[in-house]
Amino acid sequence: MEVVGLGIIAACMFVGVTVGSVLAKTIGVSGDVGGVGFAMLLMVIITNYVKLDDKVKNGIQFISNLYIPIIVAMAAIQNVVSALKGGAVAFLAGGIATVASLALVPIIVKLGKFGNNGGVGA
Amino acid sequence: MNLIQMASSVIEKNSLVMSFAVVAVMILVGNWLAGLMGGKRLGSAVAIVIGLGLALYAGRITGGSRGIADVKMLSGFGILGGAMLRDFAIISTAFGAKVEELKKAGLVGIASLFIGIAFSFFVGATVAFALGYRSAVDLTTIGAGAVTFIVGPVTGSALGASSAVVALSIAAGVVKSVLCMVLTPLVAPYIGLNNPQSAMVFGGLLGTTSGVAGGLAAVDPKLVPYGAVTATFYTGLGALLCPSVLFLIMRMIFGA
Structure with missing residues (x-):
């Protein structure tokens, strides 16, 4: 029965990515826009509103546990050579964008809280 | 010599299984190094850095663009670390989100x-x-x-x-x-x-x-x-x- 869990993830993925592809086509860009995001939203809905058999849950949990090994494998197939070869422009453009975006995280979070509180207060 | 050749041909034929084994070792080493540095929680970060380091090394040697997946015995990494399984696993992590x-x-x-x-x-x-x-x-x-x-x-x-x-x-x-x-x-x-x-x-x-x-x-x-x-x-x-x-x-x- 565990495999049913894998089947549920697969179903979410195909529905989500298809929706993302249709959305991309509609706005005229290639690939898909937010396909995995839609699939995740489906998975969230299933988690929160559908009662699943424990064995089915174990199947989903199994893939979820493989997530970090998959990310480690993903890191090992990056084109790190070209990242280093790009020279100053690539390194500075990518590097400053990363560092500055990281620094922006607490600011946006704070703005969000402020906006929410304001909304509730008003 | 013959034995080594046979072993490497077995690995090449089953490169996805080989990638499971190698990732397991990378994660064990990552956890061990993180433990030595006193930050057990950083185990996966260290494993990721090991992965990037191996990708750099492999890229220099093979001249390819896909890191260690360009090494024949490790070509299974292309599947394990590729977009298909990555997206599949990311979606599964939404299980349990509130x-x-x-x-x-x-x-x-x-x-x-x-x-x-x-x-x-x-x-x-x-x-x-x-x-x-x-x-x-x-x-x-x-x-x-x-x-x-x-x-x-x-x-x-x-x-x-x-x-x-x-x-x-x-x-x-x-x-x-x-x-x-x-x-x-x-x-x-x-x-x-x-x-x-x-x-x-x-x-x-x-x-x-x-x-x-x-x-x-x-x-x-x-x-x-x-x-x-x-x-x-x-x-x-x-x-x-x-x-x-x-x-x-x-x-x-x-x-x-």
Whole structure:
């Protein structure tokens, strides 16, 4: 029965990515826009509103546990050579964008809280 | 000698299984090194850095673009670490995410997407300008590369940028995703990256799927779904905004 869990993830993925592809086509860009995001939203809905058999849950949990090994494998197939070869422009453009975006995280979070509180207060 | 040849042919024929074995060793070594450094929680971050290091080494030796997947015995890494299984696993992490948590950051999460794309774009374009690039097409393409390494080439080819500039934009995006994986676990305590809401904002601001996924996995795997749910919209939205609105802004400033 565990495999049913894998089947549920697969179903979410195909529905989500298809929706993302249709959305991309509609706005005229290639690939898909937010396909995995839609699939995740489906998975969230299933988690929160559908009662699943424990064995089915174990199947989903199994893939979820493989997530970090998959990310480690993903890191090992990056084109790190070209990242280093790009020279100053690539390194500075990518590097400053990363560092500055990281620094922006607490600011946006704070703005969000402020906006929410304001909304509730008003 | 014959035995070694036989063993390597067995491995080549079963390279996906080999990739499971090698990743297992990488994670064990990562955890062990993290333990030695006194930060057991950073085990996956260390394993990711080991992966990047191996990718650099393999890339130098093979001259290929797919890291250790270009080594014949390790070609299974291309499947295990490829987009298909990555997306499959990311979706599975949404299992257990709470609707209420997603709702709490809903609007800020969406706002962070637009802010993140525009911000990275203008930082990238400013750096390109400072280093001597002047045409609107070049500046837009490099700026788009600072968004993600997919948005860069998509934008560059839409605008007819030279292949050298497109290559630069890919490199800028790869630097971003690599740095994001490495820096995120280190800076997480200082930027309040410890709850679903900040993870969603983080995903929207940084946006590079692999960088966000790798970075959050190293901080706290429970946060992955929240960051990933916004990050997956980033590249698509970037590919939409960069060659259109953002390019028009650049052309207004720098002329055609």
